[in-house]
Amino acid sequence: MTIQFITTNAGKFAEVSEKLAAASVKLVHLDRGYPEIQTDRLEKVLKYAATGLDDEVKGDYLIDDSGLFIEALGGFPGVYSAYVQRRLGNAGILKLMAGETYRAATFQTVFLLRRGDEHEVFHGDCPGSITESERGRNGFGYDPIFQPQGETRTFGEMSLQEKNAISHRARAVDVLLTHLSATKEL
Numbered sequence: 001m002t003i004q005f006i007t008t009n010a011g012k013f014a015e016v017s018e019k020l021a022a023a024s025v026k027l028v029h030l031d032r033g034y035p036e037i038q039t040d041r042l043e044k045v046l047k048y049a050a051t052g053l054d055d056e057v058k059g060d061y062l063i064d065d066s067g068l069f070i071e072a073l074g075g076f077p078g079v080y081s082a083y084v085q086r087r088l089g090n091a092g093i094l095k096l097m098a099g100e101t102y103r104a105a106t107f108q109t110v111f112l113l114r115r116g117d118e119h120e121v122f123h124g125d126c127p128g129s130i131t132e133s134e135r136g137r138n139g140f141g142y143d144p145i146f147q148p149q150g151e152t153r154t155f156g157e158m159s160l161q162e163k164n165a166i167s168h169r170a171r172a173v174d175v176l177l178t179h180l181s182a183t184k185e186l
């Protein structure tokens with residue numbers, strides 16, 4: 001089975017293709033963007049994007065919208081994660097969290113898969129906490145300031161395979177694979 005992954009983020013593509021290759025699903029990288037609306041839920045961003053992509057892209061495709069939800073900040077940056085990463089970066093988040101002892105946060109990924117005429121949505125979460133400083137150079141985005149629950153290292157200090165064993169995105173891939181095998185696509 002072949003699926004096109006529409007993303008401009010090479011890190012996301014590397015993570016998802018590594019997981020899917022193990023299940024014999026071939027992922028093709030379609031390196032292009034799509035309009036992203038500002039709304040209160042990741043899922044709505046994908047559903048809006050899909051209405052445009054359905055006309056423009058032939059065949060099955062996958063899109064990913066993810067966000068970092070920090071509890072002490074009321075879920076911020078959440079759906080604004082891309083904008084905040086661009087404008088404030090990890091240093092800006094650490095500044096907002098300065099002096100805060102309650103550092104719990106969750107990464108969320110939502111996937112939308114277009115198969116035939118259907119849109120299917122899959123979710124993955126990873127609970128953890130925001131570190132006091134940036135640690136590690138691996139991964140991308142917020143990886144150096146996010147330490148998954150039960151771990152002593154940030155995603156930024158983990159290999160792709162280590163992140164893929166526990167991450168929000170990897171969990172969304174697992175749900176997607178379970179669904180594909182239940183519907184006999186695999």
Ligand code: IMP
Pocket residue numbers: 009064065066067068081082083085086139140141142143155167169
């Ligand atoms: P989007 O899903 O591309 O809109 O991502 C929102 C923001 O969160 C971007 O700044 C991404 O770099 C960041 N982001 C998404 N997924 C991850 C991840 O797995 N680790 C770290 N940052 C991420």
